[in-house]
Amino acid sequence: MxxxxxxxxxxxxxxxxxxxxxxxxxxxxxxxxxxxxxxxxxxxxxxxxxxxxxxxxxxxxxxxxxxxxxxxxxxxxxxxxxxxxxxxxxxxxxxxxxxxxxxxxxxxxxxxxxxxxxxxxxxxxxxxxxxxxxxxxxxxxxxxxxxxxxxxxxxxxxxxxxxxxxxxxxxxxxxxxxxxxxxxxxxxxxxxxxxxxxxxxxxxxxxxxxxxxxxxxxxxxxxxxxxxxxxxxxxxxxxxxxxxxxxxxxxSDGNLASDITSQIFIYPRLLYIVAGTIGLLGLFTPISKFPSLLMSGLLVFAGYRMQKNLDKKQVEEYELEEEQQIEEVRSPESVMNLLHVDPIEFEFGYGLIPLADTQQGGDLLDRIIMIRRQCALELGLVVPVIRIRDNIQLKPNEYIVKIKGNMVARGELLLNHYLAMSPGIDDDSVTGIETVEPAFGLPALWIDEATKERAELAGYTVVDPPSVVATHLTEIIKKHSHELVGRQETKALIDNLKESYSTLVDELIPNILSIGDVQKVLAKLLKEKISIRDLVTIFETLADYGHLTKDTEILTEYVRQALSRQITQQFLHTGDSLKVITVGPALEKKISESIQHTENGTYLAIDPNSSQLIYQTVAEQTKKLLQSGLQPIILASPSIRMYLRQLLERQVQDIPVLSYNELEPNVEIHSVGVVNL
Structure with a gap:
């Protein structure tokens, strides 16, 4: 002991x-x-x-x-x-x-x-x-x-x-x-x-x-x-x-003495108010003047000393922070931070700051949350965090959207106005500043509050600036969704699916396909605006056909056919009939003969004159449908669908190309045009 x-x-x-x-x-x-x-x-x-x-x-x-x-x-x-x-x-x-x-x-x-x-x-x-x-x-x-x-x-x-x-x-x-x-x-x-x-x-x-x-x-x-x-x-x-x-x-971060001095005396200027109150009590009341004025003087001196020490401390902290920043810039790790690229960035001029400032009534952050939810429901895609920042290099009312550091869209807003889009018949009484609707490129007008009710009665579609931005941003995300799905994002989707379908995931990855192969299939589906929310069906199809081929183009076609019900409902808006533009026999034969098979896969090798003729014919047929108020859809045989899509996406990216196997048997198809050579 x-x-x-x-x-x-x-x-x-x-x-x-x-x-x-x-x-x-x-x-x-x-x-x-x-x-x-x-x-x-x-x-x-x-x-x-x-x-x-x-x-x-x-x-x-x-x-x-x-x-x-x-x-x-x-x-x-x-x-x-x-x-x-x-x-x-x-x-x-x-x-x-x-x-x-x-x-x-x-x-x-x-x-x-x-x-x-x-x-x-x-x-x-x-x-x-x-x-x-x-x-x-x-x-x-x-x-x-x-x-x-x-x-x-x-x-x-x-x-x-x-x-x-x-x-x-x-x-x-x-x-x-x-x-x-x-x-x-x-x-x-x-x-x-x-x-x-x-x-x-x-x-x-x-x-x-x-x-x-x-x-x-x-x-x-x-x-x-x-x-x-x-x-x-x-x-x-x-x-x-x-x-x-x-x-x-x-x-607490310290002992009792340090807490008292750092918390009670954190506002030195308040001591001046206390000193003034005590001094007034000594001068204008029967209280003895000597102790009152003595205490008042001590409080003033204490407040002055504390304020001086506080200012000195702030200067020292600022200098220390500057030194740390300089050291960070000099360190090799600081260069690595510059290599980071945000998946999506939304930058705006100083005139649009009220959009994002909640204290000024801005609800842009809430709308972005809803956009991410909407994309998850419609595309099955978890949209990355959207970086929002102001940019003084832009015009006051201008905004831009960047995907992986590159600008993909821009637009201008007038915060105190509304965007009015004509129903097709203009009303001369509705006047405003001419502009172009940024999401779909339609002609529109910026109108003020007084003209809003008149425009709505005339049939105009009237939206406020935050809705314009939200719609534009949603369409950009949908258009570039295939660029937002990398291997890391695919891994996250796979891990989420594995919680409920572990057997399916274990069979497919990595025994049949790698994560990179699955990512390519998902990106190809999103590129043509096909939702990947039904991952179970997609993975089941890949597991069935992954033994036969490793070509992601062909695997994507198999997946599209497995998603026929989803694709049919996506393009069949009303009734049981679908109005489409079909591919003529001569064009189908030309494409089939132009398919080249190599060790690295298959591709379409067609002469420039034929390509130009196909572009012109497609443009003529789609223009007729747009004038009739119909959505242009091209219907081709399963054997040439992906090759025709590869050919058309260089010129007309927004026209969907479907195959007969991607539509449900009970759908009635009406051909309203033919693309032929």
Whole structure:
């Protein structure tokens, strides 16, 4: 056993023995001074702890100090009643603190007991009880948070174990404090009882045994009783204060002194207001002018010094931040940050800032959330986070959209206007600023609030600027969705599917196809605006035909045929009939003969004259359908569909090309035009 362990054991046994064995007066004086010193040490330690667990021995120490104080009370009571004296410490407290007045001494003692018992002890007991309850209630949530951080790789097993131990220790500490605070309450009650015993017993013993007169006995034992009470209650008050400080320590970055100076005096200018108020009270009220003006001057000086120190600190922090930025620029890692390219960026001029500023009523962020939800439902695509920023290089009302750092679209808005699109028959009474609707390229007008109702009555489609941006951004995302699906995004979709269809995913990847092959198929579907939301059907088809071919073009055709019901519903808007432009026999023969097969796959090699003729014929047929208000759709045989699509996407990207196998058998097809050579 170590020497310190042996000393603690002897000390605790000695405390118990003090209640039974009489103690010499001089030793008692020393122990009373030791009690006061120990109480001061505990108070100062509790003030300098940053968190309660740094003083985790406090509940046990509280019990030992309370027992020590009660043992001293018993020893002093024994000496007072037996010998009529209790040492110089008790005598000094009784005569000096009371100032020679017995009543004053009693009042001071009672005030100390009331402050300790009602104010500090009662409050500390309640705080400890509530803290213990809330700490226990919060334990499951803290444990789950640690498990989540561990699973995410943010902490290692050792850090997780340490944090769990801290949580357990914190719960044990506050539970122990809840019980230990009762010791302080009992100590205050015991002090009152011992005071009454000393006073009444000493008064009787002084007259009966020591043959003192009534006045002498009352004076002598009153002084000793008050001294004994004060010399025990002052350390008790210090310990009670330390208890309150420990249990009320909340989230903190420093000790009590640093928290007070950094939080209470964080606003130096407020001291000027306080100084002015105190100065006015001293000048215009009967309050003494000297202390009021002195305090006012001290507050002004303190505010000035604090403001100066605060400004100096801000300058130092700014210089430190600049140095850190310079170091970051010089470091090799800073160059790596410049290589990052956002998938989607939306930049706008300073005149369009109200669109994104929620304090000015802008709801662009909410609309982008809805756009991402809409794309997930319509395309089955998880749109990456859209980076929004202002750009002073743009015109005030201009905005641009970038895909992977490259601009793909731009537009202009007038925030105090509405965009009105004609129904086909213009109304001369509807006037405004001519423009082009950015999403679909239709002619439109920017009209003001006064013209809005007239335009709606005339059949115009009227939309506000945020809706214009949202529509434009949605169409851009749909048009470039195939560029947003990389291997990483495909991996995320696969992981999500695997949670419900693990067998299907394990069969397909990586045994049959790689993630890159699946990504190419998904990108080809999105490029032609085919939703990939039904991943189960897509993966089932790839698993069925992946053994036969690794050509992603052909696999995409198989998937499209498997998605025939989805494709049919996508283009069949009304009724059971579909109006299409069919491919003539001569063109089908020409394309079939132009297909070249190589080791790297198949491709279409057609002469330029024939290509130009095909473009012209398609343009003529689609123009007729657009004039009739119909959506142009080209229908070809399954064997040439993908080659015809490859040929047409160079000139007319928005015209869908379907095959007969991609339509449901019950769909009635009406040919309203033929593309032929």
């Amino acid at each position: 170590k020497v310190r362990d042996l000393m603690v054991l002897i000390g605790v046994i000695g405390i118990v023995m003090m209640m039974v064995v009489p103690i010499n007066i001089h030793l008692l004086d020393f122990l009373l001074i030791l009690n006061i010193s120990l109480a001061l040490v505990i108070l100062l330690v509790s003030m300098n702890t940053k968190e309660a667990l740094q003083f985790s021995v406090f509940p046990s120490l509280l019990l030992v100090t309370t027992l020590f104080r009660l043992a001293l009370n018993v020893s002093t009571t024994r000496n007072i009643l037996a010998h009529g004296e209790a040492g110089s410490v008790v005598q000094t407290f009784g005569s000096f603190v009371a100032g020679g007045e017995i009543v004053v001494g009693f009042v001071v003692f009672l005030i100390l007991v009331i402050v300790q018992f009602i104010v500090i002890t009662k409050g500390s007991e309640r705080v400890a009880e509530v803290a213990a309850r809330f700490t226990l209630d919060a334990m499951p949530g803290k444990q789950m948070s640690i498990d989540a951080d561990l699973n995410a790789g943010m902490i290692n097993e050792q850090e997780a174990r340490q944090r769990r131990e801290n949580i357990q220790r914190e719960a044990d500490f506050y539970g122990a404090m809840d019980g230990a605070s009762k010791f302080v309450k009992g100590d205050a009650i015991a002090g009152i009882v011992i005071l009454i015993v000393n006073l009444l017993g000493g008064f009787v013993i002084g007259m009966a045994i020591h043959h003192l007169s009534f006045t002498e006995s009352l004076s002598k034992f009153s002084v000793l009783t008050i001294g004994d009470g004060l010399v025990s209650q002052i350390p008790a008050l210090l310990i009670s204060t330390a208890t309150g400080l420990i249990v009320t320590r909340a989230a």
